[in-house]
Amino acid sequence: FLKGKTAIVTGSTSGIGLAYAKAFAAEGAHVVINGFGDAADIEKERAALADSSGAAALYDPADMTKPDQIAALVERAVAETGGADIIVNNAGIQHVARIEDFPPEKMEAIIAINLTSAWYMMRAAVPHMKKKGWGRIISTASAHSLVASPNKSAYVMAKHGIAGLTKTIALEVATDGITVNCISPGYVWTPLVEKQIPDTMASRGLTRDQVLNDVLLSAQPTREFVTPEQVAAFALFLCRDEAKSITGANLSMDGGWTAA
Numbered sequence: 001f002l003k004g005k006t007a008i009v010t011g012s013t014s015g016i017g018l019a020y021a022k023a024f025a026a027e028g029a030h031v032v033i034n035g036f037g038d039a040a041d042i043e044k045e046r047a048a049l050a051d052s053s054g055a056a057a058l059y060d061p062a063d064m065t066k067p068d069q070i071a072a073l074v075e076r077a078v079a080e081t082g083g084a085d086i087i088v089n090n091a092g093i094q095h096v097a098r099i100e101d102f103p104p105e106k107m108e109a110i111i112a113i114n115l116t117s118a119w120y121m122m123r124a125a126v127p128h129m130k131k132k133g134w135g136r137i138i139s140t141a142s143a144h145s146l147v148a149s150p151n152k153s154a155y156v157m158a159k160h161g162i163a164g165l166t167k168t169i170a171l172e173v174a175t176d177g178i179t180v181n182c183i184s185p186g187y188v189w190t191p192l193v194e195k196q197i198p199d200t201m202a203s204r205g206l207t208r209d210q211v212l213n214d215v216l217l218s219a220q221p222t223r224e225f226v227t228p229e230q231v232a233a234f235a236l237f238l239c240r241d242e243a244k245s246i247t248g249a250n251l252s253m254d255g256g257w258t259a260a
């Protein structure tokens, strides 16, 4: 149902981002993937996306800390595929440390990649969406857009910011056929979660099993990780006409975490 539309997904060489790209491609959309990683692996993913969609699949290496590269990414998508109809702000990094040990440059990078990049993406894409009278803006926020956990000050700050940005832009474009929402997953099993296990073990003095069961899944009443495919299926629904009244929403998908 997305034939002729273009979906740009930031941070889509891995994890949840790649799952979004696969879901959009399977519905026939042109997709633009972005993020870092091994060039051969990325090319393999890009080619597989083009195969599955029968449409264009581009890779753009824009660094989400660089506003000019973000604007260029959107303009390239429009020039090469005809639009920037769906944007998914998904690129994100994490760092786990007490505030007094938190490197300021890590904090700045988290704010730039997880929050400010979404503002620049929206700024670049909204004019193109307005021209067509249709658009979907989706950001991957987090349960940490609603609640906090210790030792994640920069991440929690960025994700609360995404929730506020989502509401603001939803109001600005409410009569333009554009919806703006964020999806707030609990713990999703991806490289981002896997990578923070050693730091959490160190900062809290725990074993790997204790981090998995007593820290991560203890927050999730279902005691199950969310999957990238579940998040992508939710995003796909937000692109349907039936979802046009869902805007400005922070949509939890967290196994009950924020209900507790």
Ligand code: NAD
Pocket: 010, 011, 012, 013, 014, 015, 016, 017, 034, 035, 036, 037, 062, 063, 064, 065, 089, 090, 091, 092, 093, 113, 114, 140, 141, 142, 143, 184, 185, 186, 187, 188, 189, 190, 191, 192, 193
């Ligand atoms: P991941 O580490 O698998 O993927 C992150 C992606 O961002 C990668 O493609 C990476 O290359 C890219 N990236 C990193 N820095 C970048 C930069 N400067 N410019 C462009 N791309 C960059 O992580 P993930 O778990 O799939 O996370 C994706 C999003 O989901 C993040 O915003 C994360 O905060 C959010 N999220 C994840 C979870 C979880 O439990 N995994 C839960 C809630 C929210």
